Amino acid sequence: MDQPRVFIDGEAGTTGLQIYTRLAQRQDVTVVSIDPTKRKDVAERARMIDSVDIAILCLPDAAAQEVVSLVSAPTVKILDASTAHRTDPDWVYGFPEMQTDQRQAIAKAHRVSNPGCYPTGFLAAMKPLVSTGIIPASFPVTLNAISGYSGGGRKLIETYATYEDATEPDYPYGVYGLSFGHKHVQEMTHYSGLSHAPMFLPAVGAFEKGMLVQIPLPLWTLEQPPTGERLWETLANYYTDEPFIQVHNLSDTNQLRDLKFLDTKAANGTNQVELFVFANDATQEALVAARLDNLGKGASGAAVQNMNIMLGLPEKTGLV
Numbered sequence: 258m259d260q261p262r263v264f265i266d267g268e269a270g271t272t273g274l275q276i277y278t279r280l281a282q283r284q285d286v287t288v289v290s291i292d293p294t295k296r297k298d299v300a301e302r303a304r305m306i307d308s309v310d311i312a313i314l315c316l317p318d319a320a321a322q323e324v325v326s327l328v329s330a331p332t333v334k335i336l337d338a339s340t341a342h343r344t345d346p347d348w349v350y351g352f353p354e355m356q357t358d359q360r361q362a363i364a365k366a367h368r369v370s371n372p373g374c375y376p377t378g379f380l381a382a383m384k385p386l387v388s389t390g391i392i393p394a395s396f397p398v399t400l401n402a403i404s405g406y407s408g409g410g411r412k413l414i415e416t417y418a419t420y421e422d423a424t425e426p427d428y429p430y431g432v433y434g435l436s437f438g439h440k441h442v443q444e445m446t447h448y449s450g451l452s453h454a455p456m457f458l459p460a461v462g463a464f465e466k467g468m469l470v471q472i473p474l475p476l477w478t479l480e481q482p483p484t485g486e487r488l489w490e491t492l493a494n495y496y497t498d499e500p501f502i503q504v505h506n507l508s509d510t511n512q513l514r515d516l517k518f519l520d521t522k523a524a525n526g527t528n529q530v531e532l533f534v535f536a537n538d539a540t541q542e543a544l545v546a547a548r549l550d551n552l553g554k555g556a557s558g559a560a561v562q563n564m565n566i567m568l569g570l571p572e573k574t575g576l577v
């Protein structure tokens with residue numbers, strides 16, 4: 258096959274630009290760009306998509322749905338970074354590490370949806386615990402999470418930029434999603450195996466990027482409470498040999514606990530999800546936490562990983 262041609266629809270946006278930057282350094286794919294004066298012309302965008310091997314959509318949901326409906330080339334592969342198709346049965350969920358057959362399904366698919374940033378952390382932590390029965394599917398799960406403001410795209414970035422000269426921004430820690438209908442809850446419920454939607458309490462912080470997803474587990478409510486060691490072992494076994502999911506061992510986690518603060522930004526610039534288990538077996542409490550770069554494994558890094566799989570290229574190419 259000739260070198261694969263890639264079109265990033267929404268190349269000028271936060272996610273699109275990050276993907277472009279990663280791909281521009283590569284010799285094994287050719288990125289084709291739209292005439293900037295036509296970047297919102299849907300017919301021209303559909304024509305561009307029809308002309309390439311793979312298109313990566315980095316658009317608001319409605320714009321992604323609209324352009325997909327106009328694509329006619331039967332062989333073009335589409336990877337959508339928006340929320341529009343994440344639980345659509347005709348699309349494959351682009352989380353290769355989620356279960357054993359997922360990577361193969363992504364490789365074969367013509368339509369793949371990139372997971373949301375918060376669901377990436379949540380599912381990385383919860384899917385193994387629920388699918389092995391360590392945490393029952395009926396467990397009333399809550400997740401508290403914080404994201405850097407780039408997670409909100411251009412508009413939120415501009416809002417925080419206006420705070421630049423202030424000694425303290427208006428919302429150094431802004432809790433949102435308070436009507437409990439966040440757009441990510443659907444995919445979290447769908448793929449976690451939980452029988453009820455988790456309660457999701459997101460927050461945005463006054464830093465550009467980085468994300469922590471925290472899932473407190475009151476284990477004393479269970480008939481057979483697992484130990485911290487068992488939670489850790491379940492996660493570590495699930496992700497053996499996965500280059501982009503790192504389960505920190507319990508002794509490292511204990512050292513971190515003594516540092517008092519769990520750093521939100523330490524995974525920035527990587528395509529890693531880092532998982533931590535903090536547990537107190539005496540009180541039967543645990544916290545499972547995921548750390549990632551919302552623009553890395555939470556968006557653009559994951560998109561490049563999925564693109565590599567969809568094109569049959571080595572999965573780690575262009576990623577750290």
Ligand SMILES: NC(=O)C1=CN([C@@H]2O[C@H](COP(=O)(O)OP(=O)(O)OC[C@H]3O[C@@H](n4cnc5c(N)ncnc54)[C@H](OP(=O)(O)O)[C@@H]3O)[C@@H](O)[C@H]2O)C=CC1
Binds near residue numbers: 298
């Ligand atoms: N930022 C993040 O951390 C993550 C984002 N995503 C998803 O990726 C997608 C893109 O988000 P993000 O990059 O953050 O958003 P941005 O707002 O930064 O970028 C979106 C881009 O799409 C362009 N655009 C808007 N409407 C249209 C249209 N009708 N036709 C063509 N282009 C259009 C925008 O142009 P203009 O600015 O001129 O309107 C902008 O360049 C969204 O669906 C988002 O939910 C997913 C995971 C994480």
Ligand SMILES: CC(=O)N[C@@H](CCC(=O)OP(=O)(O)O)C(=O)O
Binds near residue numbers: 338406461
């Ligand atoms: C901080 C912030 O505002 N974050 C965004 C999520 C960004 C994202 O990942 O959205 P998608 O994955 O669904 O495209 C939000 O909560 O709506």
